[in-house]
Amino acid sequence: MPARPFPPPPPRPAHPGESVTTLDTPVQALAPRAASGIAARAVDVVKTYGRGEAAVRALDGAAVAIPAGEFTAVMGPSGSGKSTLVHALAGLDTIDSGQVFVGGTDLTTLSERDRTLLRRERLGFVFQAFNLIPALTAAENIALPLTLAGKRPDTDWLAELFEMLGLGNRLGHRPSELSGGQQQRVAVGRALIARPELVFADEPTGNLDSRSGAALLSFFRDATRALGQTIVMVTHDPVAASFADRVVFLADGRIVDELPDPAAETVLARMARLDAPLSTTGA
Numbered sequence: 022m023p024a025r026p027f028p029p030p031p032p033r034p035a036h037p038g039e040s041v042t043t044l045d046t047p048v049q050a051l052a053p054r055a056a057s058g059i060a061a062r063a064v065d066v067v068k069t070y071g072r073g074e075a076a077v078r079a080l081d082g083a084a085v086a087i088p089a090g091e092f093t094a095v096m097g098p099s100g101s102g103k104s105t106l107v108h109a110l111a112g113l114d115t116i117d118s119g120q121v122f123v124g125g126t127d128l129t130t131l132s133e134r135d136r137t138l139l140r141r142e143r144l145g146f147v148f149q150a151f152n153l154i155p156a157l158t159a160a161e162n163i164a165l166p167l168t169l170a171g172k173r174p175d176t177d178w179l180a181e182l183f184e185m186l187g188l189g190n191r192l193g194h195r196p197s198e199l200s201g202g203q204q205q206r207v208a209v210g211r212a213l214i215a216r217p218e219l220v221f222a223d224e225p226t227g228n229l230d231s232r233s234g235a236a237l238l239s240f241f242r243d244a245t246r247a248l249g250q251t252i253v254m255v256t257h258d259p260v261a262a263s264f265a266d267r268v269v270f271l272a273d274g275r276i277v278d279e280l281p282d283p284a285a286e287t288v289l290a291r292m293a294r295l296d297a298p299l300s301t302t303g304a
């Protein structure tokens with residue numbers, strides 16, 4: 022039997038996000054959510070791809086504040102600018118005008134090299150594809166960011182993280198010997214190991230079955246509550262979004278709505294309205 026399996030998701034209730042707090046995870050008993058503050062901010066961000074007639078205004082004055090220690094989901098119709106916004110917030114891409122802050126740092130003032138350093142030192146990423154190194158064990162993949170930086174992991178933190186991830190005796194296995202859900206937990210461990218200020222997740226449950234997806238999303242919720250971790254997740258799935266503390270909705274390159282303590286049905290209803298916009302531009 023594994024040392025401590027990842028807790029199974031609860032039966033799917035009407036409001037799945039509300040029931041996960043009952044899970045018997047070791048992190049539940051730890052510290053409360055981090056003190057309030059803003060972990061990242063976009064101010065009137067404009068980003069255009071292409072030129073002339075082919076130009077697409079992916080962000081058109083987008084403004085959002087990401088609260089520290091919270092789990093924020095970003096939703097919107099396809100093409101509404103979700104990925105572009107998150108790429109801008111994460112310093113993965115430049116913007117045409119406006120400002121983007123991570124903590125107190127204005128990314129628009131940084132060189133590309135400094136943005137790369139900021140990403141490496143202050144941010145973590147989880148993608149739909151797990152992007153693990155096949156030749157390394159799960160534990161080695163998780164420790165990789167520190168290994169590359171020539172840093173030693175804090176052994177207490179490493180033990181706590183391993184415990185939270187619930188990979189048990191799978192830590193010595195290579196990715197090919199792990200399930201999709203386990204591989205994604207390794208990827209999440211790798212994103213958290215350096216204790217980043219912010220973790221960005223782009224459709225992290227896209228390659229997972231619903232049970233593994235729910236377990237991962239419960240883990241995200243627990244990480245915000247237990248560790249004060251700030252998480253920003255792009256998703257198109259209202260159930261996934263219902264695990265977040267807050268959902269922000271994008272349409273046509275702008276934040277048009279936000280929903281605290283979302284339930285899947287409410288998210289679905291808001292999305293239905295955005296998918297049938299009054300404007301004729303479409304997605």
Ligand code: ADP
Binds near residue numbers: 100103104105
């Ligand atoms: P979403 O993540 O909500 O689906 P995106 O941020 O990917 O939206 O895209 C917003 C708009 O910008 C879309 O119209 C998309 O086609 C366009 N776009 C995104 N990336 C590029 C790119 N590299 N080159 C040209 N157009 C792009």
